[in-house]
Amino acid sequence: MREILNFIRKEFQQIRRDRKMIGLNFFAPIFQLIILGYAATLDVRDIPTIIYDMDDTKASRDFVKKFTECGYFSLSGYAGSYGDVDRAIDSRDAAIAVIIPYDFSNDLISGRQAQLQVIADGSETNSATIGLNYASMIVQQYSRDIVVKEFESVKGKGAKPAVVNPEVRVWFNPELKSRNFMVPGVLALLLMVLTMILTSLAIVKENEAGTMEQLIVTPIRPYQIIIGKLAPFFLIGFVDVILVLTIAVFWFDIPLKGSAPLLFVLCLVFQMTTLGAGLFVSTVSKTQQQAMLTAVFFVILPMMFLSGFVFPIENMPKIIQVFTYIIPLRYFFIIIRGVFLKGVGIRELWLESTTLLLFGAAILTLSILRFRRRISS
Amino acid sequence: MPGWASSFGAGLPAEPYMLRRIYTIIKKEFRQVGRDKRTLGILIVVPAFMIVMFGYALNFDVKHTSIALYDEEKSDESRAFMREFLHSEYFDFKHVLRDKGEIDGLLGNEQCRIVVVIPKDFSHHLKSGEVSPIQLIVDGANSNAATTAIGYVMAITEEYSTKIVLETLRHSGRGDMSMPIDYRPRVWYNPELRSAKFLVPGLIAFILMVTAVISTSLSVVRESEKNTIEQIIVSRARPIEFIIGKTVPFMAISFVATIIILVVSYILFDVAIKGSLLLLFSITLIFLAGCLGLGLLISTVAETQQVAFLLAVILTMLPTFLLSGFVFPIRNMPVVIQVITYFIPARYFLVVLRSIILKGVGIQAFYSDVVFLLVFAVVVLVVSAVRMKRRSW
Numbered sequence: 001m002r003e004i005l006n007f008i009r010k011e012f013q014q015i016r017r018d019r020k021m022i023g024l025n026f027f028a029p030i031f032q033l034i035i036l037g038y039a040a041t042l043d044v045r046d047i048p049t050i051i052y053d054m055d056d057t058k059a060s061r062d063f064v065k066k067f068t069e070c071g072y073f074s075l076s077g078y079a080g081s082y083g084d085v086d087r088a089i090d091s092r093d094a095a096i097a098v099i100i101p102y103d104f105s106n107d108l109i110s111g112r113q114a115q116l117q118v119i120a121d122g123s124e125t126n127s128a129t130i131g132l133n134y135a136s137m138i139v140q141q142y143s144r145d146i147v148v149k150e151f152e153s154v155k156g157k158g159a160k161p162a163v164v165n166p167e168v169r170v171w172f173n174p175e176l177k178s179r180n181f182m183v184p185g186v187l188a189l190l191l192m193v194l195t196m197i198l199t200s201l202a203i204v205k206e207n208e209a210g211t212m213e214q215l216i217v218t219p220i221r222p223y224q225i226i227i228g229k230l231a232p233f234f235l236i237g238f239v240d241v242i243l244v245l246t247i248a249v250f251w252f253d254i255p256l257k258g259s260a261p262l263l264f265v266l267c268l269v270f271q272m273t274t275l276g277a278g279l280f281v282s283t284v285s286k287t288q289q290q291a292m293l294t295a296v297f298f299v300i301l302p303m304m305f306l307s308g309f310v311f312p313i314e315n316m317p318k319i320i321q322v323f324t325y326i327i328p329l330r331y332f333f334i335i336i337r338g339v340f341l342k343g344v345g346i347r348e349l350w351l352e353s354t355t356l357l358l359f360g361a362a363i364l365t366l367s368i369l370r371f372r373r374r375i376s377s
Numbered sequence: 378m379p380g381w382a383s384s385f386g387a388g389l390p391a392e393p394y395m396l397r398r399i400y401t402i403i404k405k406e407f408r409q410v411g412r413d414k415r416t417l418g419i420l421i422v423v424p425a426f427m428i429v430m431f432g433y434a435l436n437f438d439v440k441h442t443s444i445a446l447y448d449e450e451k452s453d454e455s456r457a458f459m460r461e462f463l464h465s466e467y468f469d470f471k472h473v474l475r476d477k478g479e480i481d482g483l484l485g486n487e488q489c490r491i492v493v494v495i496p497k498d499f500s501h502h503l504k505s506g507e508v509s510p511i512q513l514i515v516d517g518a519n520s521n522a523a524t525t526a527i528g529y530v531m532a533i534t535e536e537y538s539t540k541i542v543l544e545t546l547r548h549s550g551r552g553d554m555s556m557p558i559d560y561r562p563r564v565w566y567n568p569e570l571r572s573a574k575f576l577v578p579g580l581i582a583f584i585l586m587v588t589a590v591i592s593t594s595l596s597v598v599r600e601s602e603k604n605t606i607e608q609i610i611v612s613r614a615r616p617i618e619f620i621i622g623k624t625v626p627f628m629a630i631s632f633v634a635t636i637i638i639l640v641v642s643y644i645l646f647d648v649a650i651k652g653s654l655l656l657l658f659s660i661t662l663i664f665l666a667g668c669l670g671l672g673l674l675i676s677t678v679a680e681t682q683q684v685a686f687l688l689a690v691i692l693t694m695l696p697t698f699l700l701s702g703f704v705f706p707i708r709n710m711p712v713v714i715q716v717i718t719y720f721i722p723a724r725y726f727l728v729v730l731r732s733i734i735l736k737g738v739g740i741q742a743f744y745s746d747v748v749f750l751l752v753f754a755v756v757v758l759v760v761s762a763v764r765m766k767r768r769s770w
Binding site for chain 2: 135147177290
């Protein structure tokens with residue numbers, strides 16, 4: 001016991017000397033969460049739109065107004081020809097083009113179907129999908145208004161047409177703020193990245209520097225070395241958790257509906273899995289460069305993309321969906337979004353929590369085994 | 378800064394030996410990378426592997442939203458209305474509820490995103506020409522998916538309403554009345570709106586950026602940690618020669634990786650390059666030079682490999698993912714953040730990639746982005762050469 005305490009003390013001293021690293025580890029999460037938290041939004045507003053109104057009558061101008069006044073589209077200019085439309089979309093001045101043909105209002109008045117063309121720049125798929133969605137909503141509403149007016153003129157004033165009116169209730173995030181969904185996500189990504197970096201070089205560094213031999217001749221056991229290595233990083237991670245949670249709640253005003261202590265504890269559990277994954281990388285790498293590449297490409301990137309952070313898991317092919325089950329971040333996302341936005345407790349989250357715990361235990365055991373084999377050879 | 382005057386390489390005869398010295402460093406770097414098979418493998422093969430994996434995995438098409446229906450009325454009208462949802466490819470019909478209490482559980486653990494409730498007097502309201510309310514309960518936690526799904530539901534109900542009114546009009550003698558507007562959406566460059574086409578260029582930029590920065594960010598600091606940098610200083614290479622010698626091998630490696638990525642995305646994702654290949658390759662080299670330079674700069678600033686690693690990840694990974702326009706459209710960000718994105722080189726490269734690959738347009742559509750990339754490459758390479766000078770003496 002004495003040895004391990006001494007060893008931990010030594011590790012702490014060693015890390016304290018590395019001021020730059022400690023500083024980066026406390027400043028990076030603050031700045032990054034603030035900047036990236038604002039950046040990560042999928043709200044689509046003000047899509048730059050070019051209008052080519054060949055008809056140019058009162059009816060067509062009224063129709064255009066529906067587009068420009070709804071808040072989703074912002075007028076980037078009027079086109080005088082199809083060539084203008086081409087150029088605007090090619091140069092990214094416009095992402096949507098609305099084209100109203102010559103006989104638009106004539107057709108409307110005479111009860112014929114009026115043509116309307118909307119062109120979207122598909123190279124920005126998400127904005128295009130949402131933009132077309134809004135456009136079709138505007139068109140449907142406009143159509144309905146016309147039909148209803150016609151109905152009144154046929155049936156006489158006061159006659160009411162039957163329409164279905166959906167009354168939308170949004171749970172958990174009533175204002176549909178993208179930020180409420182994204183900030184907890186960015187927070188989890190940051191924790192994952194920082195803790196991985198801390199431990200992934202921990203052991204390979206000593207190997208490279210040749211100081212591992214000195215450790216091995218001391219009576220410290222392999223698992224004690226692992227614990228000693230983890231302790232200071234766990235503390236750094238602990239502070240990082242406090243920092244990012246504080247920023248999320250007090251800077252971004254993300255509603256924390258569930259229990260704060262529960263969230264905090266589960267953050268630490270999650271941290272164990274990433275610290276452990278880092279250590280594991282460190283025990284299977286020969287040089288720090290290798291460790292870095294392995295950590296980035298085989299752990300961090302898959303975690304970033306396959307955890308459901310922005311890309312919904314249910315849209316992935318089945319094989320990849322199966323693969324996502326071994327990504328701890330996947331469970332942590334359900335936990336963090338559940339506690340933050342839905343206010344659920346351990347009763348709903350016990351499965352995810354125990355899975356994380358098992359992951360942490362498994363990866364740490366694996367690292368100790370690898371490490372033992374390595375120093376015995 | 379008086380220190381530099383005596384910095385290494387000063388006062389050497391420049392031309393004839395310069396190329397030879399650079400060549401020596403390049404040869405040494407290649408040999409070193411070649412010895413470390415895992416590193417070489419990761420740098421060349423893994424980028425292509427990532428494209429395959431993520432190219433398939435990533436998309437945010439909001440199709441197959443799971444939906445549950447609670448029909449309190451169970452009349453012909455309500456069933457007809459429900460059918461409108463079943464026919465839509467956007468919704469996957471998951472549950473028919475028997476009890477309103479089930480809604481909590483379904484939304485709480487994400488078994489479905491939307492519940493449509495049709496109230497008891499639905500058809501009664503419809504027949505008497507009143508507004509028929511239906512209820513839509515939505516899990517808003519994922520706001521993007523929720524917004525899109527709400528849009529689809531609204532469109533379906535609006536269309537349904539219009540159809541009913543038209544039906545009534547037809548009975549009262551206006552049989553010629555049709556849907557007033559024939560709405561024809563068209564999508565350019567990516568007609569099926571497949572996310573893969575949008576995301577693959579983004580992935581290319583992201584993966585190249587990360588690989589390039591990471592491959593060089595340890596290079597200088599590693600040698601100075603191991604004290605081998607002294608050898609190079611003794612060999613009297615100038616900093617600029619040293620930087621070039623360090624950059625060229627990794628540029629070659631990343632370039633090979635780029636070609637593999639492009640071939641793979643053509644074969645698997647139909648992402649064909651519509652524009653000029655030559656232009657694409659030249660700009661890729663400029664971008665790579667900038668990224669490798671950034672890696673070298675990190676390497677000259679950091680004292681230990683750990684700090685270099687941390688800096689490399691902090692500066693490239695999340696910012697490139699979140700601030701480059703790869704996933705999150707830049708124009709939706711707050712203005713301050715938009716300003717910050719101008720410092721992210723991947724932002725410019727992404728515009729170039731999408732323009733050349735998807736749109737097939739020429740350099741006049743994006744020359745300013747190329748200029749930015751050039752400036753970035755020159756600045757980081759020069760600054761890291763200066764830092765090298767200062768560091769070594």
